[in-house]
Amino acid sequence: MTIELSQKRDQQVGSSESSVRADGWRGWRERLRRGLQQVPECCDRTWQQLKRGLLGVIASEFRQHRRVLPLALAQMMLVADQPLLPTNMSAVASEFEFGEAEKDEKLGGMVSFVFFIVGAIFSLLVGRLADRMRRTTLVCSMMLLGSSGTFANSQVRSFSALLFCRGAVGAATGGLIPASFALIGDMYSPEERPHAIAIVSIVSGLGLSLGQGLAGFMGTAFGWRAPFALVGALGWAVTALLTFALELRAEPAEPAQPAEPASAQPSRQPASTPLNEPSSPRPSSRVSLMKPTVLCICLQGITGCVPWAVIGTFMTDYLATNVHMGVPSATAVLFSFGIGCTTGTVTGGKLGQYLYKKDKRLQGWLMAATVWGGMLPMFCLFALGEAHPFIFHLLALSGGFLASVPPVNAKAVLLNVVATHSRGTVFGVYTIMDDLGKGLGPALVASFVRGMGRQDSFLLGMAFWLPCGLFCALTAFTVPYDDLSDKPEEVSATVNEPGRCA
Structure with a gap:
C-alpha cells in the first residue's frame, strides 16, 4: 500500500514538473516571439533617430560654413x-x-x-x-x-x-x-x-x-x-x-561708423607703435x-x-x-x-x-x-x-x-x-x-x-x-x-x- 502511494505521488510530481517545464518553454517561446516582433520596430526607431541626428549635424555644419x-x-x-x-x-x-x-x-x-x-x-x-x-x-x-x-x-x-x-x-x-x-x-x-x-x-x-x-x-x-x-x-x-x-x-555687412574727431583717431593705433613713426613694411x-x-x-x-x-x-x-x-x-x-x-x-x-x-x-x-x-x-x-x-x-x-x-x-x-x-x-x-x-x-x-x-x-x-x-x-x-x-x-x-x- 505504501509502495502504491509513493508511486502515485512520484507520478503526480513528475507530471507537475513536466507541465511546469512545458509552460516555461511556451512562455519563453512567446517572449522570444514578441521580442522578435519588436526588433524591427526598435531598429526602425533607432535608424530614424540616427538619420535625424546625422541630418541635423550636416545641416548645422552647412549653416555654420554657408559662406x-x-x-x-x-x-x-x-x-x-x-x-x-x-x-x-x-x-x-x-x-x-x-x-x-x-x-x-x-x-x-x-x-x-x-x-x-x-x-x-x-x-x-x-x-x-x-x-x-x-x-x-x-x-x-x-x-x-x-x-x-x-x-x-x-x-x-x-x-x-x-x-x-x-x-x-x-x-x-x-x-x-x-x-x-x-x-x-x-x-x-x-x-x-x-x-x-x-x-x-x-x-x-x-x-x-x-x-x-x-x-x-x-x-x-x-x-x-x-x-x-x-x-x-x-x-x-x-x-x-x-x-x-x-x-x-x-557689399559692406555693417553700417558705416560715424566720423570721429582727428584727436581720437590716434588712440586706435597699437600702443607699441610710436605715433611719429611709419608702420613697419610688410615682409615680401x-x-x-x-x-x-x-x-x-x-x-x-x-x-x-x-x-x-x-x-x-x-x-x-x-x-x-x-x-x-x-x-x-x-x-x-x-x-x-x-x-x-x-x-x-x-x-x-x-x-x-x-x-x-x-x-x-x-x-x-x-x-x-x-x-x-x-x-x-x-x-x-x-x-x-x-x-x-x-x-x-x-x-x-x-x-x-x-x-x-x-x-x-x-x-x-x-x-x-x-x-x-x-x-x-x-x-x-x-x-x-x-x-x-x-x-x-x-x-x-x-x-x-x-x-x-x-x-x-x-x-x-x-x-x-x-x-x-x-x-x-x-x-x-x-x-x-x-x-x-x-x-x-x-x-x-x-x-x-x-x-x-x-
Missing part, C-alpha cells in the same frame, strides 16, 4: 571634369585610333602633363594677381573659363583640339585654387580653418564621385562626349550662382616662401600628388582591362575610393582642428601617420591582381579614408604660417608643386610602362607616398616657429585690408 559653399561648388564642378576622360580612356582611344601603348602615352601621360603644367603657370599668375586685385573677380573668371573648356571637350574632333581644351580646364583649375583659398583664409580664424577647408574639400570631393558616375554610366550609355557637355552646362550655372553670391558678400612673399614649413608643405605636395595622379588617371582603366572588371565595376571601386576620401576629409578636418588646439605639432604627426597608412591598402590594390570585388572595394575605401586626411590639414597649416598679403602667391606656388606632381606623375609612370609593365609602374607611383610622409613629419618640428596665429600683426593685416578679399 564657403559657393566656392566649394565651383571647385566641385572643376573636380567633376577630371575623371571624365580617364574613365572613358579606352573609348576615346578607339575613336582616335590609338593603340594600347599610345593610349597610355597620349591620353594618360601627355594630356595630364598639359593639364597640370598649364594649371601650374596659371596658379602662379592668378596667385600673384590675388594679392593685388579683387579675388572674387579672379574666382568667377576662372570658373567661367573652366566650364567653357569642359563643354568644348564634347565638341572636339582631333587630339590637338582635345589637348587644347584640357589645357583650358587645367588653367582654370590652377587659377581657382590660390584665389579661393586666399578668400577662405580671410573668412576664418586659424582655429576654424581646418574645419572650413574640410567642408570645402568634402563638397569639392563630391565632384569626383559625380564625374565618375557620369563618365561610367552616362558615358557607357550615350558616349564619352555626353558627360563633358552636361558637366560644362552645370558649370555655367554654378558660375552664375558664384558671381551673385560673391557680389553680395562684397619671398620671405614667406622660404619658411621651412612652407618648403615642407610644397615638397610633400610634389611627392604626394604622384600617387593621387596615378589613381585618378589609371586606376579605373587598370581595373577594367587588366583585372577584367569592366568599366561599371571599376567605376564602382573608384566610387568607394571617393566615399573613403569624403569620410576621411571630414574626420581629418575635425581631428586636425582638435590637435591644432591641443598642440600644433600633433597636426604634422597626424599627416605623416595617415599618408603612410593610406599607402598600404592602395599598394595592395594594385599588387593584388584578380580577386573578389569586395576586396577591391574594401582596399579603396580604407586607402581613400587615410590618404585624404593629410591634404586638408596641409592647406590649413599653410594658411596659418602665411600672412594674408602673401597667401595668393604662396598658394599659387603650392598649386604649382601639386601640379608638378600631378603632371609629371602620370607622364613618368607612363614612360615606365613599356619597360616595367602597368602593374609595376603603378606600384612605383604608390611608393612616392613614402617621402611625402617624411616631409609631413618634418612640419611637426617647424610649425611652432612659423605659425602666425598668435601674432597680432596677422590679425591686423586681415582687418585692415578688406578690399583685397572683396
